Amino acid sequence: MEKCLKRDNVDARYVQGILEYFAKNKIYIGLHHLRVAAKRGHKEARFIYGVLLMSLGTTEKGKKYLKKLKNEHGVATLETIWSTIRTSLKGAELHMKKVYHQSQAKMIPEINCHQSAPITACPNCFHRRSSMSLSL
Numbered sequence: 697m698e699k700c701l702k703r704d705n706v707d708a709r710y711v712q713g714i715l716e717y718f719a720k721n722k723i724y725i726g727l728h729h730l731r732v733a734a735k736r737g738h739k740e741a742r743f744i745y746g747v748l749l750m751s752l753g754t755t756e757k758g759k760k761y762l763k764k765l766k767n768e769h770g771v772a773t774l775e776t777i778w779s780t781i782r783t784s785l786k787g788a789e790l791h792m793k794k795v796y797h798q799s800q801a802k803m804i805p806e807i808n809c810h811q812s813a814p815i816t817a818c819p820n821c822f823h824r825r826s827s828m829s830l831s832l
Contacts, residue, residue, distance in 0.1 A: 709733035710741040717748070718785075734761060739769065743777045 700708035717726025733741035746761030
């Protein structure tokens with residue numbers, strides 16, 4: 697891992713970002729690695745970085761990352777990435793921080809949003825109508 701990070705490998709940056717943020721609780725170092733990987737085009741890093749920004753209260757910046765990813769690769773890619781990440785995090789002991797709850801409350805979509813099909817994420821706010829929510 698060290699050798700890959702020294703060579704600035706984008707996949708290593710993504711993995712290191714996940715480890716720092718979730719396993720070691722080093723939020724800023726984790727976000728730094730995820731941001732670097734995201735800016736260099738790593739799709740999963742762009743997704744998780746955008747979601748984390750939204751969760752931390754930087755909603756518009758987070759949505760910008762997700763919208764760019766959606767515009768370049770389509771909503772189906774967002775759904776696939778979310779499914780993969782959700783599967784990867786199964787069994788991991790994660791704790792909801794107070795700021796996550798506060799940010800989620802601020803991001804409640806407008807009443808006339810969700811013009812897309814009920815199974816997929818809304819392309820405007822990234823919320824879903826179905827019970828299997830992206831929690832965005």
